[in-house]
Amino acid sequence: MKEIKAFLRPFMLTEVVKGLEKEGFCCFTVTSAEGTGNYTDPDTDFPSLKHPFSHSKVEKLEIVARDENVNRIVEIIHQHGKTGKRGDGLVYVTPVLEAYRVRDFKTGNEIINHTNEKS
Numbered sequence: 001m002k003e004i005k006a007f008l009r010p011f012m013l014t015e016v017v018k019g020l021e022k023e024g025f026c027c028f029t030v031t032s033a034e035g036t037g038n039y040t041d042p043d044t045d046f047p048s049l050k051h052p053f054s055h056s057k058v059e060k061l062e063i064v065a066r067d068e069n070v071n072r073i074v075e076i077i078h079q080h081g082k083t084g085k086r087g088d089g090l091v092y093v094t095p096v097l098e099a100y101r102v103r104d105f106k107t108g109n110e111i112i113n114h115t116n117e118k119s
Contacts, residue, residue: 001096001112002070004077006061007035007089012081013059019080020063025073028063056087064096066112 008016013030020028035056065073074091082088101111 001099001109002065002067003094003096004061004063004065004070004073005092005094006077006081007033007058007091008061008077008081009083009087009089010057010059012083012088013061015080016061016077019076020073023072023076025063025065025069025076028061031060031062033058033060058089064099064112066109 006016010032017028017030020026035058061077063073070093074093077091098107099111100107
């Protein structure tokens with residue numbers, strides 16, 4: 001299993017989510033955030049009123065996937081999340097050592113369900 005974290009432009013998030021759902025990847029978390037870095041588009045990003053050191057509004061999308069789905073998920077994020085300009089975001093892929101479902105304490109790949117099937 002791997003965790004995929006994507007930091008995206010807020011206005012690109014809807015297209016990324018639609019692309020993931022179209023391919024059957026339904027289960028992820030989205031968080032609004034602000035960040036700093038060399039990836040900022042100087043024409044559209046300005047200092048935050050809430051965090052003066054921050055200058056980029058981003059959406060963080062997190063999804064845990066079976067190893068065989070990771071490349072496809074990253075491709076979908078790239079395809080639907082890019083504008084071709086500086087500041088389009090970043091994607092990180094990291095190993096997940098263990099995963100447990102709170103409801104019944106089941107563990108492993110069987111709890112990673114990317115369809116609308118009930119498990």
